[in-house]
Amino acid sequence: MRLDPLPAPPRLRCRCWPTSCLFCICRSLKSVLAFKAQMAAIPKERPKQEFDIDGRQIIDGSVLEGGGQILRNAAALSCILGIPIRVTNIRAGRDKPGLRPQHMTGLNLIASLCSGKLEKCAVGSCEITMDPGPIRAGHFVADTKTAGSICLLMQAALPCLLFSPADSSLQLKGGTNCDMAPQIDYTTMIFKPIAEKFEMHFEVDIKRRGYYPKGGGEVVVTSHPTKCLVGVSDALSQRGDLVKIYSRSFVAGNLPEHLANKVSQSISKSVRQNFPKVELKQDSLKEPEGAAVGSGLGAIVVAETSTGCLLGGSALGKPRSPAEETGAAAVRELAEAVSSGGCVDQHLQDQLILLMTLAQGQTKVLCGPLTLHSQTAIHIARLMTKAEFTVEMLDKNKCILTCDGIGHVNSYLAS
Numbered sequence: 112m113r114l115d116p117l118p119a120p121p122r123l124r125c126r127c128w129p130t131s132c133l134f135c136i137c138r139s140l141k142s143v144l145a146f147k148a149q150m151a152a153i154p155k156e157r158p159k160q161e162f163d164i165d166g167r168q169i170i171d172g173s174v175l176e177g178g179g180q181i182l183r184n185a186a187a188l189s190c191i192l193g194i195p196i197r198v199t200n201i202r203a204g205r206d207k208p209g210l211r212p213q214h215m216t217g218l219n220l221i222a223s224l225c226s227g228k229l230e231k232c233a234v235g236s237c238e239i240t241m242d243p244g245p246i247r248a249g250h251f252v253a254d255t256k257t258a259g260s261i262c263l264l265m266q267a268a269l270p271c272l273l274f275s276p277a278d279s280s281l282q283l284k285g286g287t288n289c290d291m292a293p294q295i296d297y298t299t300m301i302f303k304p305i306a307e308k309f310e311m312h313f314e315v316d317i318k319r320r321g322y323y324p325k326g327g328g329e330v331v332v333t334s335h336p337t338k339c340l341v342g343v344s345d346a347l348s349q350r351g352d353l354v355k356i357y358s359r360s361f362v363a364g365n366l367p368e369h370l371a372n373k374v375s376q377s378i379s380k381s382v383r384q385n386f387p388k389v390e391l392k393q394d395s396l397k398e399p400e401g402a403a404v405g406s407g408l409g410a411i412v413v414a415e416t417s418t419g420c421l422l423g424g425s426a427l428g429k430p431r432s433p434a435e436e437t438g439a440a441a442v443r444e445l446a447e448a449v450s451s452g453g454c455v456d457q458h459l460q461d462q463l464i465l466l467m468t469l470a471q472g473q474t475k476v477l478c479g480p481l482t483l484h485s486q487t488a489i490h491i492a493r494l495m496t497k498a499e500f501t502v503e504m505l506d507k508n509k510c511i512l513t514c515d516g517i518g519h520v521n522s523y524l525a526s
């Protein structure tokens with residue numbers, strides 16, 4: 112990874128020099144440490160490729176974030192580029208390492224898209240192999256049988272279907288609004304419109320919502336193939352001004368509708384405090400009976416800028432936590448994304464890496480601090496492809512992430 116141009120190192124001398132105070136010295140040292148941490152996060156050398164005795168590329172699932180995203184991105188690249196893989200140390204960075212139902216379902220789904228051969232793919236397994244075949248179009252069904260995230264199944268499968276011969280549909284079952292994963296509303300309201308700028312097109316039909324712990328949600332996704340994704344150079348590098356904020360607050364199951372209104376009111380209050388001049392539109396609802404399994408409460412807040420950037424914040428209700436706190440937490444996450452000064456929030460950042468990698472041409476994204484998830488996604492992309500990533504620090508928190516993608520072409524649509 113290239114590092115040029117680098118920012119000037121932070122000044123060691125404190126502002127009240129020559130009568131330096133302890134506070135300023137500490138502050139300077141802290142910024143030196145932060146600067147060093149950011150540099151350390153971006154290795155210069157490309158990661159070294161290693162292969163097992165059968166010629167499969169070895170992917171170490173314990174690097175950096177050490178979570179399920181390594182598996183999804185590696186399996187997707189394996190399927191798209193026809194690279195046989197052996198993933199070791201799966202989710203070694205998590206309390207319960209090994210495959211969880213969501214990851215196992217995602218791998219099986221990817222394997223079925225490309226008639227791939229999977230070995231050792233079972234809950235708890237810390238190592239799998241996958242030998243991909245040609246990607247095909249069709250109707251594919253995947254069920255986590257838990258509240259495992261439907262959006263993370265989409266995250267794994269949709270990039271693969273871009274390179275299939277025709278339209279496909281995915282019937283996905285699991286959780287639609289879960290913690291530690293995009294809520295389905297995040298995927299439709301933020302990821303989808305931005306992915307369209309890369310020429311990734313799909314439609315989402317939410318048949319039924321499902322929440323932790325029951326799951327039981329169902330989403331049908333129609334995916335359209337593309338000849339080649341295109342890099343996005345301007346649309347994600349100019350932040351513009353905030354022009355609108357939209358919020359969706361919901362309850363489902365045995366929770367009363369007035370709780371959704373409380374979430375909405377707290378969002379309105381926090382938005383007024385943080386963004387007093389920005390237009391706010393709100394929806395507050397109880398999911399109709401039959402349209403949701405189990406009980407849930409949550410919110411998503413989406414801000415749009417004058418240049419078309421979309422930033423989000425979301426939260427889900429927790430037992431014994433007041434409904435108002437859910438609204439305030441969603442706005443806090445949004446405010447953090449806005450104050451980072453980037454064109455993407457911390458979650459979209461890593462979700463775009465695969466698209467940037469595969470696209471034809473250059474993508475430039477103005478980001479806040481690079482997250483560990485993004486660094487991990489970049490690591491896997493560099494390990495498995497020739498995509499070039501550059502990080503240009505603009506100040507100690509903001510950077511431009513540039514990727515020269517590999518321009519992978521859909522062989523079925525090539526002529």
Ligand SMILES: Nc1ncnc2c1ncn2[C@@H]1O[C@H](COP(=O)(O)OP(=O)(O)OP(=O)(O)O)[C@@H](O)[C@H]1O
Pocket residue numbers: 176177178179180181202205263290291292293294297425457458459461462484
């Ligand atoms: N609140 C959120 N909004 C949008 N996206 C989110 C949110 N929280 C997490 N994500 C996304 O979900 C993905 C989570 O990946 P991660 O590897 O941590 O989870 P995982 O596959 O469930 O595995 P693990 O259980 O190992 O953490 C990332 O792409 C991240 O950006």
